[in-house]
Amino acid sequence: MEKTITLLPGDGIGPEVVTEATRVLDKIGIEFGHKFNYQTAAIGGTAVDQFEDPLPKETLDLCRESDAILLGAVGGPKWDSYPAHLRPEKGLLRIRKELQLFSNLRPVSIYNSLVSESTIKEEVVRGIDLLIVRELTGGLYFGEPSERLDVDGEEAAVDTLSYKRSEIERIVRMAFELAEVRGGKVMSVDKANVLESSRLWRQIANEIAEEFPNVTLEHMLVDNAAMQLIRNPRQFDVLVTENLFGDILSDEASMISGSLGLLPSASLSAEGPGIYEPIHGSAPDIAGKGLANPLATIASVAMMLKYAFKMELESEAIMDAINQALDSGVRTADLVYGNQEAVSTTEMTDTVLHYI
């Protein structure tokens, strides 16, 4: 097959990890007889510097025309004091909305040879395989009004958490579809004892559940979920929740795997191209030093092959190679403790390539 992929390297370590991931894609192309064409575009702080816009129109056009998008990371202290519309994150939020990427999949698993790296005890995290499905284009991230205002002569600020029925239905349905081919369990997380939007969410989740007789649905309050993810993460199969809860819980859950440098994500729409990206940030402090861990981005490419191109075997070949590379003992700086020696970003990729 021939596929066109838009690369959005972004800021900080983004360009390094995206470059490494394309090396893996190329190797897959050779081994399995596919052709991957790349086109590169600007996003985030880099785009602000070049075009005074964190999401230039050209970038959006290129993305729309491609089969999938690979994103590095955006942001950095340089742009922290910029006005809201010129902040790198705004580019990310806008592209999610423009491409209607309502569904953010964040699988959390743990590589066998890293099971002792987590700060959570081995017996609690061993064999973890959970999937967080985060709503990505609604809630407090996009609700209006979101502004400063004057209340009783006093400075104030307001944000709005709102959800429409159709927005909740499509993300919950997606969670059920994914659970059907996984462990058959959906945990819907909300704050229904306080929020009206959560009560609507819970009601609709119950309705959707009727469509899936083979999947069980349970509800959990977000504060309890934050606890249960540490106490007993193995109880979860698919966890579905609204945008901001998903942001918080998925970062928390990433700690199960020992390093933020390991976890991939996919942001999907109903039809158009999705964005595949590591869940880690731009890590400006280590940018350009060959210290970044490329595995989260490489695993994101594995998700791309699976979800965008239906290349299951190719996707598994990558995940197997990552596992073997880690089993062979190579570690990037984020995974090194004590006197162990760290390999560079490129060397880690070389090892993965070796096992493909």
Next chain:
Amino acid sequence: MEKTITLLPGDGIGPEVVTEATRVLDKIGIEFGHKFNYQTAAIGGTAVDQFEDPLPKETLDLCRESDAILLGAVGGPKWDSYPAHLRPEKGLLRIRKELQLFSNLRPVSIYNSLVSESTIKEEVVRGIDLLIVRELTGGLYFGEPSERLDVDGEEAAVDTLSYKRSEIERIVRMAFELAEVRGGKVMSVDKANVLESSRLWRQIANEIAEEFPNVTLEHMLVDNAAMQLIRNPRQFDVLVTENLFGDILSDEASMISGSLGLLPSASLSAEGPGIYEPIHGSAPDIAGKGLANPLATIASVAMMLKYAFKMELESEAIMDAINQALDSGVRTADLVYGNQEAVSTTEMTDTVLHYI
């Protein structure tokens, strides 16, 4: 001294743990020459059953007239399907608002003899001593509108996150005051890369910091904070945040201590009486069986002595007794693993009383 305390036993295990805590108060009274008078009132589901109101006016009046309030817990499946204004939690939210309890203190520490109970590794949690200061009367819990509505002919729901300058100032100032007599560090947690209310929060936190030259202020995004609490909780001294973030992060942080049955809280206003309560819920499944751990409520009484009555020595006497009781090996069911034997709610209290 003579003090009047309103007891709000509430639902589930609430009555049991409140009864045990008053036994500890009585012993303190005898040992230190104080007189504690109790008056009991209804809240939560019990109040709904009796008065069709989760916070009857009589309850509020009694609370207002007392020197401090000791609350057990509210809620249970029985009332889950009741309309919003008749739900047990509504009683809790209304009393917080009525008494203007804007500041919720949730200390997280770990008893030496329980350091191995946490699912987080011992070397990460040993010696933890952090204080979460949660804003308790603003944000999504109380913002208007919070309602169902019709958007483009579609069912929808909205909640509102709003903060006024004065609301942010008083809670952040409280955090700084507490940090001054602790480790001298405030970590303000927000989502300033997305929310306007967070940007106002951050701006005001920076202003308040100027009043406290001996305290350092840092900012952290809430998703990162959810991670750092597991990765390296020792970096925190005082963590201050808005209502819902505080709800999520404090429940998460409770896992550091190994059991939810251990952690106390205090909800304070500028002048009137505060509410002291365990952070655990009403645990209806174990109610009335003598299985509940009374230590969180007993530790809440220690907070009451310290914050409401300025009885520092008395407060320490309780905390020392809890430590010694645990060192002696007694464990309630929530703390028992393997073949160890569990003591009852009353026996745990007896052991604490023994060491006072």
